[in-house]
Amino acid sequence: MISDDSCIARCPERATSTPPVGGPEPRSRGTETLGVYFHYTPLELPVCTRRRFHPNVCQISSDAGPEKRVLRPAAGPPPGGGRPPRWPPQAPGAEGLHARFHWMGDHVPAFRVPGGQVHVLHSPDEFYQVMKARIKTAKTRVVIASLYLGTGPLEQDLVDCMQEALESSQREGGASDLQISILLDHTRGSRGKRNSRSMLLPLLQRFPAHMRVSLYHTPDLRGVLRLLVPQRFNETIGVQHIKVYLFDNSLIMSGANLSDSYFTNRQDRYVLLEECPALADFFSQLVGAVGDVSLQLQPDGSERMEEGMVHPYRGNRAEFSLVARRRIMGVVNAAQTRQRLQEAEPEAAGAPPTDTWVFPLVQMRPLGIHLDEQVTERLLTEAGGQAQVYLTSGYFNLTRAYMRLVLGAGARFHILMASPEVNGFFGAQGLAGAIPAAYTHIAQQFYSKVCHLGQQHRVRLHEFHRLHWTFHAKGLWYYLHGCDRPCLTLIGSPNFGYRSVHRDLEAQIAIVTDNQDLQTQLQQEQEMLYQRSTEVSSATFRQPDRYVRLWVQLVTPLIKNFF
Numbered sequence: 141m142i143s144d145d146s147c148i149a150r151c152p153e154r155a156t157s158t159p160p161v162g163g164p165e166p167r168s169r170g171t172e173t174l175g176v177y178f179h180y181t182p183l184e185l186p187v188c189t190r191r192r193f194h195p196n197v198c199q200i201s202s203d204a205g206p207e208k209r210v211l212r213p214a215a216g217p218p219p220g221g222g223r224p225p226r227w228p229p230q231a232p233g234a235e236g237l238h239a240r241f242h243w244m245g246d247h248v249p250a251f252r253v254p255g256g257q258v259h260v261l262h263s264p265d266e267f268y269q270v271m272k273a274r275i276k277t278a279k280t281r282v283v284i285a286s287l288y289l290g291t292g293p294l295e296q297d298l299v300d301c302m303q304e305a306l307e308s309s310q311r312e313g314g315a316s317d318l319q320i321s322i323l324l325d326h327t328r329g330s331r332g333k334r335n336s337r338s339m340l341l342p343l344l345q346r347f348p349a350h351m352r353v354s355l356y357h358t359p360d361l362r363g364v365l366r367l368l369v370p371q372r373f374n375e376t377i378g379v380q381h382i383k384v385y386l387f388d389n390s391l392i393m394s395g396a397n398l399s400d401s402y403f404t405n406r407q408d409r410y411v412l413l414e415e416c417p418a419l420a421d422f423f424s425q426l427v428g429a430v431g432d433v434s435l436q437l438q439p440d441g442s443e444r445m446e447e448g449m450v451h452p453y454r455g456n457r458a459e460f461s462l463v464a465r466r467r468i469m470g471v472v473n474a475a476q477t478r479q480r481l482q483e484a485e486p487e488a489a490g491a492p493p494t495d496t497w498v499f500p501l502v503q504m505r506p507l508g509i510h511l512d513e514q515v516t517e518r519l520l521t522e523a524g525g526q527a528q529v530y531l532t533s534g535y536f537n538l539t540r541a542y543m544r545l546v547l548g549a550g551a552r553f554h555i556l557m558a559s560p561e562v563n564g565f566f567g568a569q570g571l572a573g574a575i576p577a578a579y580t581h582i583a584q585q586f587y588s589k590v591c592h593l594g595q596q597h598r599v600r601l602h603e604f605h606r607l608h609w610t611f612h613a614k615g616l617w618y619y620l621h622g623c624d625r626p627c628l629t630l631i632g633s634p635n636f637g638y639r640s641v642h643r644d645l646e647a648q649i650a651i652v653t654d655n656q657d658l659q660t661q662l663q664q665e666q667e668m669l670y671q672r673s674t675e676v677s678s679a680t681f682r683q684p685d686r687y688v689r690l691w692v693q694l695v696t697p698l699i700k701n702f703f
Contacts, residue, residue, distance in 0.1 A: 237627055240620075241652050243518065244499045248511050249475035251419040255496035255655025260665045261410035267396060268294070268403035270412060274387035275301040279309070282320045283386040285427045285647075287379060288328040289336040290399030298398065299339055306347050319350055321424075323431050325380040326355035331371055337437055345439045354431030355443060356380035356645065359460045360506055362453035376702040378506055380434075381644040383633045384427055389417045393649050395534070395614045395633050405609045406564070408534075409631050409665065411651070419498055423647075425471045426502070430645065433464040465507045472502065472511070496653040503634060503646040512634060512648060513641050517541060519618070519630075519650075523551035528619040530626075530666050532556035534564070534612040537582050537637035537700055547589065552598050556673055557583060558611040559603035560685065566610070574689075575703060578696045581688045584681045591678070601676035604669065615648065617666045625659035626666065628652050638701040 244250065261267050275282055275298070282302065289295055302320055309318035322340065329336035337353070344351045358378035361369070369377065385392040396408040413419060433452070435443040445451055450460040503512035520542065523529050529551050536557035538546065546553055558579070560566055565575035583601065590599045604611045614635050618628035632648020634640040653659060680686065 237652055237654055238497075241497075241628065241650075244515055244650060244652075247515055248472065248499050248501060249422060249479055251416065251422070251498045251500075252494045253413060253416050253419060253496050253498050255653050255658040257414040257416065258496060258651065258653070258655075258658050258661075259412045259414065260658075260661040261392070261412055262665065262668060264396070264401075264403050264406060264408065267392070267394065267408070267410045268298075271385055271392065272298060272301045274385075274390065275305055276308075278305050278318060278387045280317050280319070280388055281386070281424060282318070283384065283391075283424045283427050284321070284398070285323040285380070285382040285384040285430070286398045287325050287381055287383075288331075288397060288399065289322075289324060289339050290397075291334045291336075291339055292400045294400045294403050295339060295398060299343060303343060303346075306343070306350055309350075319352070320347075321352040321354070321428065321431060323354045323356060323380060323382070323427050323434065325375065326357040326435060327361065327371075327375045327377075328379060329355055337441070340437070341439070341441060344437060348439050352431065353437035354434040355437060356430055356434040357452040358506060358643075359452045359457050360643070362457065366453060378639075378643040379645070380430065381633045381640070382427070382430070382647040384423050384647065386420055386423055386427075389420045390414050391416070391420050391423055393632050395612060395631075401610065402612070406612050407562075407604070407606065407609055407669070408612045409615055411629075411631050411649075413498070416498075419500075422471065422475050422500060425474075426468065426500070426647070429467045429471050430464075432467055433460070461507045465504075465509060468502070468504065468507065468509060472500075495655040496651065496658060499650040499652070501630070501632070501648050501650060503641060503644075505642045506645075510641075512646060515650065516630070516634075516636070517545060519628075520545040520549060523549050523618070525550055526621040527551040528554070529616055530554045530556070530619070530670065531616040531636070532613050532669065533635045533637065534558055534614055535635050535637060535703065536579060536586075537635070537639075537703070538586065539636070539638050539641050542636055543586065543589075546599060547593060547595060552600075554600050554602060554670065556602045556604055556613070556670060559605050559674075562604055562606060562609055562611040564610045564612065574692050577688045577692045578700070578703075580681070580686055581693055581696050582700060583676070584686075584688075587676060587678070587681070602670060602673035603676055603680070604673050606672050613669060617662055625656075625663045627654065627659065629662050637703075639703065642701070 261270060282305065289298075306318055306320065320343075324336050337355070340351075340353050344353055356379075358380075361374055361377040365377070366374070383394045383396060385394065390413060392410055392412050394408060394410040396402040396406070396410065402408060432446055433449055435445060435452070437443055450456065450463050452460055499515070501512035501515050502509055504510075505513075520529075527550075529549075531546075531553060532555070534557075536555070546555075558564075558576075560576040560580055563576040563579060565572050568575070587601055590596055590601075604613075614633070615629060615631040617626040619626050629651050630648050631651070632646070633644075634646040634648055640646050651658075651662075653662075
């Protein structure tokens with residue numbers, strides 16, 4: 141269980157002075173102020189240590205660095221054997237994180253994961269190398285969900301790793317156990333002559349009994365609309381946007397796709413969860429359920445639906461959504477049922493204390509599923525007092541509901557977005573080249589609302605800058621009042637915008653943790669991103685390169701719900 145003597149519940153009051161970008165605020169203890177305006181480096185971070193010197197004081201140590209991550213495959217099962225969790229922990233008089241966030245377990249399954257088995261990855265190359273290594277050593281399953289697979293040499297290396305793993309599995313004698321299941325978006329994965337399908341077809345032809353390639357097609361792109369919308373823009377109607385990379389009982393949750401820029405110079409977020417059988421089973425089943433209602437790529441290059449499934453754009457729209465919703469929610473509901481049954485059993489003797497919980501959040505509005513939206517809205521609603529929320533989106537375009545909650549909440553918000561030059565559409569040809577200006581216009585309108593409400597002290601905007609890089613990070617970090625490290629993070633595919641909520645298939649996880657090392661990793665991650673940012677002011681939008689043409693200003697309100 142999450143201990144009730146954690147620094148989360150014991151931190152002192154904060155002072156009201158303004159912190160530097162990405163850093164914590166100073167904390168006061170009586171009349172004494174604890175100065176915590178350090179120059180942060182990856183090896184020197186202030187951390188809360190659990191000492192019982194005083195019931196209301198978090199002791200500060202500036203020489204405690206994070207432990208080195210071990211990214212090689214784990215040798216054995218996790219402590220507790222991956223038993224389904226109890227939520228909330230059944231401890232008499234327990235206080236702390238579980239009391240604050242237990243409501244999430246009313247909406248979605250809750251998985252307990254030892255915090256020491258959760259590792260934050262920091263760079264595109266680290267993400268790529270870990271993924272290749274895990275594919276090569278997988279023994280039973282590789283499950284991948286992404287928007288698309290690119291067609292360059294780095295992507296080919298990834299496919300070659302899958303081939304190597306399948307060949308190794310067959311060489312080990314007997315029936316081959318390794319199964320590879322890949323879920324991509326149909327429109328994006330079929331674009332051009334050389335595409336995701338053509339990259340995977342040789343594997344499917346060689347290992348038809350061990351490969352599954354599913355191509356999800358939104359039910360909203362049908363009829364005349366499907367015929368008229370150009371191939372380059374048909375994905376604006378809706379896509380499969382979930383990003384899950386699963387290897388046996390370990391998985392990476394991310395917002396990154398499978399193409400070269402995401403492996404080299406496109407900044408995203410990634411978290412590796414080691415040896416979490418129950419959580420891995422859930423996401424394997426979730427991806428499988430979406431795959432069941434998707435078109436199946438065949439070895440001859442054709443595609444077909446699974447037996448008994450409704451076709452997404454030829455069949456009845458309402459019937460397709462109903463079948464898909466039942467299939468997908470069946471996975472969610474079954475996990476919750478298993479956990480409720482487990483709660484009735486006595487706690488195993490010697491079970492390790494729970495310090496980290498993972499809540500999978502699914503959003504599929506076209507299919508009538510909006511769990512992520514419900515949890516995110518409540519999280520923003522209850523972000524009160526002097527809590528701090530660091531929210532980031534590669535494409536800043538908050539829904540009206542999220543915008544209203546941010547502007548009306550009591551917490552302090554630091555919102556990180558892409559500067560125009562690190563927007564993925566910067567320098568694009570044609571209409572796409574105007575998209576960065578459209579995002580500038582959206583950001584300026586939001587900033588004007590912040591200023592109009594006099595909220596500049598509480599809601600701050602930051603722009604990410606990095607030469608020759610693009611920015612795609614999304615999620616949030618939640619700091620409770622008086623604490624220097626986040627106790628909660630959201631990480632996955634949603635961007636907090638209209639598309640994420642209403643058009644696409646999305647999934648992320650909420651990680652609630654009392655593990656000090658994991659909190660420090662999350663703090664490092666947040667600060668690393670914000671240190672490459674500058675704070676937005678009214679002067680930002682007066683710069684010559686922020687000029688937005690009149691036609692872009694007029695068109696943006698009409699098209700903002702499509703990107």
